[in-house]
Amino acid sequence: MIARLSLTARLALLFTMGSGAVLLALGWLVAGAIEHHFEELDHAELTGKLEHARHLIAQVGTTAQLERLAGPLGDAFLAHHDLVVRVLGPDGQVLLATPGVQLPAQVPTRVAELDAAPLWTWTQDGRSYRGLAATFPTAMATQVQVAMAIDSGHHDVFLRTLQRSLWLFVACSVLLMGLLGWVAARRGLAPLRAMREQAAAVTAQSLDRRLPAQAVPEELADLARTLNEMLERLEEAFRRLSDFSSDLAHELRTPISNLMMQTQVALSRPRDADSYRDILESNAEEYERLARMVADMLFLAKAENGLAIVQCETVDLAREVRDLFDFYEALADERHIGLALTGEGVVQGDRLMLRRALSNLLSNALRHTPEGGRVAVTILRQEGQLLLKVDNTGETIPAQHLARLFERFYRADPSRQHASGEGTGLGLAITQAILRAHRGEVSAASEGGLTVFTLRFPF
Amino acid sequence: MKILIVEDEPKTGDYLLQGLVESGFVVDLARNGVDGLHLAVSGDYDLLVLDVMLPGLNGWQVLETLRRSGKEMPVLFLTARDQVEDRVKGLELGADDYLVKPFAFSEFLARVRTLLRRGKGSMESTALRAANLELDLLRRRVVRGGQRIELTAKEFALLELLLRRQGEVLPRSLIASQVWDMNFDSDTNVIEVAMRRLRAKVDDAFEPKLIRTVRGMGYVLEAP
Numbered sequence: 012m013i014a015r016l017s018l019t020a021r022l023a024l025l026f027t028m029g030s031g032a033v034l035l036a037l038g039w040l041v042a043g044a045i046e047h048h049f050e051e052l053d054h055a056e057l058t059g060k061l062e063h064a065r066h067l068i069a070q071v072g073t074t075a076q077l078e079r080l081a082g083p084l085g086d087a088f089l090a091h092h093d094l095v096v097r098v099l100g101p102d103g104q105v106l107l108a109t110p111g112v113q114l115p116a117q118v119p120t121r122v123a124e125l126d127a128a129p130l131w132t133w134t135q136d137g138r139s140y141r142g143l144a145a146t147f148p149t150a151m152a153t154q155v156q157v158a159m160a161i162d163s164g165h166h167d168v169f170l171r172t173l174q175r176s177l178w179l180f181v182a183c184s185v186l187l188m189g190l191l192g193w194v195a196a197r198r199g200l201a202p203l204r205a206m207r208e209q210a211a212a213v214t215a216q217s218l219d220r221r222l223p224a225q226a227v228p229e230e231l232a233d234l235a236r237t238l239n240e241m242l243e244r245l246e247e248a249f250r251r252l253s254d255f256s257s258d259l260a261h262e263l264r265t266p267i268s269n270l271m272m273q274t275q276v277a278l279s280r281p282r283d284a285d286s287y288r289d290i291l292e293s294n295a296e297e298y299e300r301l302a303r304m305v306a307d308m309l310f311l312a313k314a315e316n317g318l319a320i321v322q323c324e325t326v327d328l329a330r331e332v333r334d335l336f337d338f339y340e341a342l343a344d345e346r347h348i349g350l351a352l353t354g355e356g357v358v359q360g361d362r363l364m365l366r367r368a369l370s371n372l373l374s375n376a377l378r379h380t381p382e383g384g385r386v387a388v389t390i391l392r393q394e395g396q397l398l399l400k401v402d403n404t405g406e407t408i409p410a411q412h413l414a415r416l417f418e419r420f421y422r423a424d425p426s427r428q429h430a431s432g433e434g435t436g437l438g439l440a441i442t443q444a445i446l447r448a449h450r451g452e453v454s455a456a457s458e459g460g461l462t463v464f465t466l467r468f469p470f
Numbered sequence: 471m472k473i474l475i476v477e478d479e480p481k482t483g484d485y486l487l488q489g490l491v492e493s494g495f496v497v498d499l500a501r502n503g504v505d506g507l508h509l510a511v512s513g514d515y516d517l518l519v520l521d522v523m524l525p526g527l528n529g530w531q532v533l534e535t536l537r538r539s540g541k542e543m544p545v546l547f548l549t550a551r552d553q554v555e556d557r558v559k560g561l562e563l564g565a566d567d568y569l570v571k572p573f574a575f576s577e578f579l580a581r582v583r584t585l586l587r588r589g590k591g592s593m594e595s596t597a598l599r600a601a602n603l604e605l606d607l608l609r610r611r612v613v614r615g616g617q618r619i620e621l622t623a624k625e626f627a628l629l630e631l632l633l634r635r636q637g638e639v640l641p642r643s644l645i646a647s648q649v650w651d652m653n654f655d656s657d658t659n660v661i662e663v664a665m666r667r668l669r670a671k672v673d674d675a676f677e678p679k680l681i682r683t684v685r686g687m688g689y690v691l692e693a694p
Contacts, residue, residue: 295686302572303655337624338650341664367654374658438657 018203019196026192031185038177045173049166050141054130057143057159060094063087064147064157071149080155081107088159095140095160101153114142114158132163139163202227206235218246251315258419259308262436266297266304300435307437311419314364314444326362328369328399329355332388335366335373347383354390356397358468360449368445368453369399371438372464376403379462399466408457416455417443442466471586472496474515476506476532477548478524482571486519489575490582503527510536515543517586520565522549522556530563537564544585548573576641576687583638598633600680601693603672605633614676624649625668632681632691641688665689 016024067084071077077100084107088096097114098107108114115133130141142160149155206222213220221242224235277290329352336343336350343350358365376386384404391398408416415421420436439453446453451468473495477483483499490497498513500506503524510518510532518536522529533545547560547568560568566588567581598605603614610626612619621629627649632640642661646652669681678694 292685298572299574299686302574303657305572306570306655334651338646338652338656339658339660340622340624341667342658342660345663345667363653366652370652370654370656374656374660377658435657 018200019193022196022199023189023193026195027185027189030188030192031181034181034184038174038181042170042174042177046166046170049163049170050130053141053161053163053166054143057130057141057161060088060159061143061145061157064098064159065145068147068149068155068157071155072151074151077101077106077149077151077153077155093162093165095142095162097158099156099158101149101155106155112160114160133160139167202231206231206238210238213242215249218242218249254419255308255312262304262420263301266301270294270297304435304437307435307441311437311441311444314441314448322361323359324362325357326360326365327355327357328365328390328397331362331366331369332373332390332399335370338370339373339377342377343386346377346380348377348380349385351385351387352390353387356390356392356399358397358449358451360468364445364448368442368466369401371442372401372453372466375438376401376462376464379403379405381405397468399468400463401466402461402463404460405462407460408455408462410457413455413457417453471517472498472513472515473517473519473582474498474500474506474510474513475519476500476503476510476524476529477519477521478502479521482521482548485575486578489579493579495582503529503532507532507535510541510543511539517582518543518545519582520545520547522547522551522560530559533560533563533565544588546581546585574641574643574687576639576684577643580635580638580640580644583635598630600633600636600691601678602676603633603680605629612672614672619671621668621671624664625671628664628668629672632689635691637690637692639684639688639690645689 064084064087067080067087071080080098084096084098088094089107089109095109095112095114096107097105097109100106112135128143128145130143132139132141134140139162140160141163142158144156144158146154146156206227209220209222221239222235224232224239227235273290273294277287332352336352339350342348373386373388380386380403386401386403389398389400389402391400412421417439419440421440422436443453446466446468449468451466453467454465456463456465471494473490475483475486475490475497477486477499478501480501483501487497487499498509498515500509503526505526506520506524507527509515520529520532524532527535529547529549533547536545544566545564547565548571549556549560549568550571557568566585569578569581596606596608598607603612605612605626607630612621612626612629628645631645631648643655645661646654646656665681665683673679673681680693681689681691684690
């Protein structure tokens with residue numbers, strides 16, 4: 012239940028409950044103290060009266076005097092409106108009693124303990140009484156028991172009134188506190204609402220918006236920063252996604268327009284069977300390229316999102332390179348390019364993906380190596396990393412191209428676009444994505460007629 | 471060999487039908503899952519080509535029902551979604567192979583032939599022959615017209631593949647995967663080069679020419 016309440020309501024509720032408890036305790040304390048005070052007052056009064064009675068009783072020397080005792084006692088006590096008295100003689104005879112009130116039988120308290128004796132209470136005919144009793148000796152060494160009680164009704168009325176006002180006060184205060192708490196919580200949470208409004212303004216078109224981490228209280232700054240980081244990641248992913256779509260559309264446009272044109276020109280007038288065959292064959296090649304590009308793009312998208320690592324196993328890099336050399340041997344032989352491998356090493360990863368990454372590097376190197384050149388692969392350990400270098404002789408790549416080589420569809424030489432045998436322009440981007448999926452990285456350097464691609468694996 | 475195609479996309483279905491018929495198969499085509507299942511259960515097919523996304527019953531359901539009814543013919547899945555889970559699901563349900571659209575017809579045909587050959591207990595012959603070309607698997611020797619030809623290990627494997635699947639057009643991707651174990655398309659013309667070198671050794675100095683390039687599709691070895 013409480014989990015569903017708004018933060019403001021929750022704070023206000025907690026505030027109200029807290030202050031309510033404090034006020035209730037205070038009211039209880041005040042009421043208790045006053046009641047105790049009344050009790051002490053009654054006690055003092057009864058003790059005084061009993062002292063007076065003892066004084067009168069102590070003067071009784073004869074039986075006759077005892078019988079007349081009711082007179083002075085009555086004068087002393089019966090006039091008091093709230094006081095109830097009963098005096099019993101040595102034989103238990105009633106010497107004096109307030110009419111109409113029946114005091115309960117009571118064990119008398121000895122005089123010496125009068126001050127410390129507890130008051131007894133009882134209720135009769137809807138009135139409450141507090142009483143005290145004592146036995147006093149007469150001059151004849153007989154005992155006279157005196158019991159007195161005070162009608163505490165007016166105290167009770169006062170207490171009830173007081174309590175009623177106290178509870179009313181507590182209730183009003185609690186309501187007020189609730190209201191104040193709500194206002195305070197609302198004001199206190201204003202930065203949070205501001206953040207919410209900011210967050211609500213973030214859409215796909217305005218992913219560059221950030222929450223004001225500097226302008227919010229310390230407690231929220233962390234949250235704002237975390238949310239901002241999340242936004243940054245989303246923006247980056249979103250940007251990649253839209254780049255991906257526009258790249259794809261752009262790259263597909265050329266081959267599709269070629270296909271369309273070629274087919275329409277072919278259809279514009281009758282031709283012989285060989286021409287048709289020729290056109291269809293050319294189209295088939297183009298389609299194949301398109302299909303490969305789509306497959307590559309999808310693979311790249313999956314690799315970039317880290318989805319493609321199907322299984323992790325120990326991969327012997329030297330063996331992979333040798334297998335790839337086997338594959339590319341014919342190509343290298345034909346152009347008199349030497350292939351060389353030194354070193355060895357193993358990494359943990361997806362064998363098929365790593366093979367693909369290496370294959371892309373090798374085919375790229377072979378493509379850019381002039382006839383009679385060489386491609387060398389070196390595997391070595393360095394500073395806690397496993398390095399695989401692919402270097403090839405050939406034209407030095409200008410520095411401004413180096414960093415961008417791993418971008419999708421980037422070609423250092425624009426005129427070579429779509430040359431026959433040319434790849435989809437995604438090979439190095441795929442290599443980079445695969446390396447990143449393996450928490451590694453790839454870099455390129457080129458100088459003095461030697462181009463080096465370096466794969467770094469965490470070790 | 472009787473093949474059933476279950477494919478709802480009209481053009482894809484028509485072209486698969488035409489392609490397979492022209493390659494010498496007997497082919498039926500169903501346009502939805504319900505008809506497909508009915509035909510598959512009642513007819514006697516050697517192979518089922520099944521699209522995943524179908525109206526009525528989808529490919530998974532067709533396959534499941536089919537396997538429950540005791541039909542054990544091989545199934546080749548066609549899917550437009552290249553998701554690992556999809557492949558795993560298909561293979562778990564008892565599919566034998568899958569192809570992701572778009573695919574080349576030559577690739578499709580090669581897979582179909584592989585599946586049809588499977589389970590037929592291909593006889594392990596020790597020698598393969600086409601016209602006057604002979605390949606001795608045991609001694610790993612190639613002789614053409616009585617003349618010994620020296621081949622590298624990979625060239626030998628390539629020629630063996632072409633001979634084993636005489637008359638079939640083999641797409642480059644299949645060649646790369648069967649001979650070099652490279653299960654992805656290389657962005658180079660390495661297969662062309664390898665094929666050219668093989669032909670230089672095996673075909674150039676001899677008649678008749680056996681290895682032929684089929685533009686846009688792949689390579690085929692056939693005796694005229």
